[in-house]
Amino acid sequence: MKVLLVLAGLTVALVVFVTAFGIDEGEVVNLSTVDSSGAQFETQLWIIEQGGQLYLRAGRPAARWLARLRAHPEVKIERAGTTQRYRAVPLEDPSTREAVNRGMAEKYGQADRLIGRIFDRDQTVPIRLEPLPPVGLEGAGHAPPEAATR
Numbered sequence: 001m002k003v004l005l006v007l008a009g010l011t012v013a014l015v016v017f018v019t020a021f022g023i024d025e026g027e028v029v030n031l032s033t034v035d036s037s038g039a040q041f042e043t044q045l046w047i048i049e050q051g052g053q054l055y056l057r058a059g060r061p062a063a064r065w066l067a068r069l070r071a072h073p074e075v076k077i078e079r080a081g082t083t084q085r086y087r088a089v090p091l092e093d094p095s096t097r098e099a100v101n102r103g104m105a106e107k108y109g110q111a112d113r114l115i116g117r118i119f120d121r122d123q124t125v126p127i128r129l130e131p132l133p134p135v136g137l138e139g140a141g142h143a144p145p146e147a148a149t150r
Helices: 002-020 064-071 094-116 145-149
Strands: 028-034 040-046 048-050 053-058 074-079 082-090 125-131
Touching: 028 064, 040 053, 040 064, 040 094, 048 094, 053 082, 053 094, 064 082, 064 125, 094 125
Parallel strands: none
Antiparallel strands: 028 040, 028 074, 048 053, 053 125, 074 082, 082 125
C-alpha cells in the first residue's frame, strides 16, 4: 500500500512539475481498455511509430491498464480526434524494449527523461498495436456492394 501511495505521489509531483515548468509532454493518446465486468477505462499514454508499427509503453509490468489489456487485448486508441481499434500485443523482447525506449526518448525528450527517473527502463513493457477493422466492417471487403442494399 505504501508503494502505491509513493507512486501516486511521485506521479502527481511529476505532473505538477511538467505543468509548472511548461515542459511539452508531446503527443498523448487515449487508450480504452475493458475489465472482466465490461467496464471501460481510459488511460492517457505516449505513442510512437517505428518501422510502420505503433507502440505504447507501460512504465511497469504491474500497471492496471496493462493487466486489463493482457486480459482483453482488443483496445481502442483515440489519436488526433480519430478512434481506431487495435489488438494490443505486449512484448517481452529486450531489443524491442530498448528500441521503444529510445523512440520514446527521441520523441518526448525532457519529459521522457523525467519519467525515466521514476520508472526503471529495464522493467518497461512495450506494446505493439495491430490495427483491426472498424466494428461492423470485418467482412465488408468480401461482400459485393449490392449486398449492402438488400
